[in-house]
Amino acid sequence: MAASAKRTQQNNSWKLNRPLLIFSVLVIYIFASFIWWSYLLVSNNKHTLEQSITLLELQYEARGIASDNPLFLKAKNKLEEQYQTQVMMIIGEGAVFLILLGVAVVQIWRSYRTELQLARQQRNFLLSITHELKSPLASIKLALETMMRRELPKEKRDKIVQNTLSDTNRLQGLVGDILLAARFEDHSFRFAKDRILFSDLVEEIADKIAHNHAQHKVHTDIEQNVYLMGDKMALTSLVANLLENAAKYSPPNSRIEVALHEEREHVCLTISDQGIGIPETERQHIFKKFYRIGNEDTRETKGTGLGLFLVKEVADKHGATIKIKDNIPQGTRFDVIFPLPTTI
Numbered sequence: 001m002a003a004s005a006k007r008t009q010q011n012n013s014w015k016l017n018r019p020l021l022i023f024s025v026l027v028i029y030i031f032a033s034f035i036w037w038s039y040l041l042v043s044n045n046k047h048t049l050e051q052s053i054t055l056l057e058l059q060y061e062a063r064g065i066a067s068d069n070p071l072f073l074k075a076k077n078k079l080e081e082q083y084q085t086q087v088m089m090i091i092g093e094g095a096v097f098l099i100l101l102g103v104a105v106v107q108i109w110r111s112y113r114t115e116l117q118l119a120r121q122q123r124n125f126l127l128s129i130t131h132e133l134k135s136p137l138a139s140i141k142l143a144l145e146t147m148m149r150r151e152l153p154k155e156k157r158d159k160i161v162q163n164t165l166s167d168t169n170r171l172q173g174l175v176g177d178i179l180l181a182a183r184f185e186d187h188s189f190r191f192a193k194d195r196i197l198f199s200d201l202v203e204e205i206a207d208k209i210a211h212n213h214a215q216h217k218v219h220t221d222i223e224q225n226v227y228l229m230g231d232k233m234a235l236t237s238l239v240a241n242l243l244e245n246a247a248k249y250s251p252p253n254s255r256i257e258v259a260l261h262e263e264r265e266h267v268c269l270t271i272s273d274q275g276i277g278i279p280e281t282e283r284q285h286i287f288k289k290f291y292r293i294g295n296e297d298t299r300e301t302k303g304t305g306l307g308l309f310l311v312k313e314v315a316d317k318h319g320a321t322i323k324i325k326d327n328i329p330q331g332t333r334f335d336v337i338f339p340l341p342t343t344i
C-alpha cells in the first residue's frame with residue numbers, strides 16, 4: 001500500500017516536472033544556439049575584413065601605391081570602421097534579444113510556479129473539504145440512528161443533541177465560508193453597509209467559542225457601544241474565523257484573549273492565543289486562498305485554508321488593516337484595525 005502510494009507520488013511528480021524539463025532544455029538550446037550563431041557571425045565578418053584588406057593591398061600594390069600611403073590607410077580604416085559597426089550591431093541586437101528572452105523565460109517560469117501552487121492548494125482544499133463535510137455528517141447520522149433505535153436516558157440524549165447541534169453549526173459555518181468566498185469571486189457583488197453594534201457581535205461570537213471550546217479559557221475585554229459600518233455576515237465570519245483559529249492552533253487549557261476598543265480614529269480588535277505561533281516566513285502566505293501551513297497528508301488539524309483568506313478579504317472590504325504579532329510569552333496575536341464609521 002505504502003509502496004504503491006510512493007509510486008503514484010513519483011508518477012505525479014514526473015508528470016508535473018516533465019513540461020518544466022522540456023522547457024528548460026528548450027531554453028538552454030535557444031541560448032546556446034544564439035550565442036553560437038552570434039560568435040559565428042562575428043568571426044565570419046572578421047574573416048571577410050581580413051580578405052578585403054588583403055585584396056585592397058593587392059589592388060594598391062598593382063597601382064604602385066605603398067601600404068603606408070595615406071590613401072591606402074584611409075581605405076583600410078574605412079573597412080575596419082565598417083567591421084566595428086557590424087560587430088556593435090550584432091552585440092546590440094543580441095543583447096536586446098537576450099534581455100527579451102530572459103524576461104519571457106522569467107515570466108513563463110513565474111506563471112508555471114503560480115499554476116503549480118494553485119493546483120497543489122486546490123488539491124489540498126478538496127482533500128480537506130471532503131474530510132470536513134464527511135465527518136460531521138457521519139456523526140450526525142450516527143446520533144440520529146442511535147436516538148431512533150433506543151430509548152435513552154435524558155442526560156445522554158441531551159448530550160447527543162448538543163453534539164449534533166455543534167456538528168450542524170460547524171457544517172453551517174463551513175457552508176457560510178464557502179458562500180462568502182464565492183461572493184468575493186463575483187466582483188459585481190456589493191456588500192451591505194449597515195450600522196452594526198460591533199461590541200455585541202464580538203461578545204456573541206466569543207461566548208459561542210467559549211461554549212464550543214470549553215477546554216480553552218476565553219477572556220474578553222470588550223468596550224461597549226462600539227459601532228462599525230459594514231456587512232454583518234462578513235464581519236461575523238472575520239471574528240469567528242480568527243477565534244476558531246485561536247482555539248484550533250493552541251493547546252487545551254490555554255488562554256485566548258479578545259479585546260475590542262475604540263481609539264481616537266480607529267476601532268481595534270485584538271485576538272491573541274498561546275498556541276503554536278506562526279513563523280515569520282509564513283505570514284505573507286497565510287492569507288492566500290486555500291493556503292495551509294505544512295503538508296495536507298500529515299497535518300492533524302482540520303481546516304480548508306479559506307479562513308484567513310476570508311478574514312483578509314472582509315478586512316479589505318471594510319478598509320481595515322491586519323497586523324500579526326508574536327504573542328508574549330507564546331502564540332499569535334492578530335490586530336484588526338478598522339476606521340471609525342465617520343472616517344470610512
Ligand code: ADP
Nearest residue numbers: 245246249277286292293303304305306307308
Ligand atoms: P485553516 O482552515 O487551515 O485553519 P486558515 O486560512 O484559517 O486555514 O489559516 C491558514 C493557516 O494559518 C492554517 O493552516 C494555520 O497553519 C495558520 N494559522 C492560522 N491561525 C493561526 C493561529 N492562531 N496560530 C497558529 N497558526 C495559525
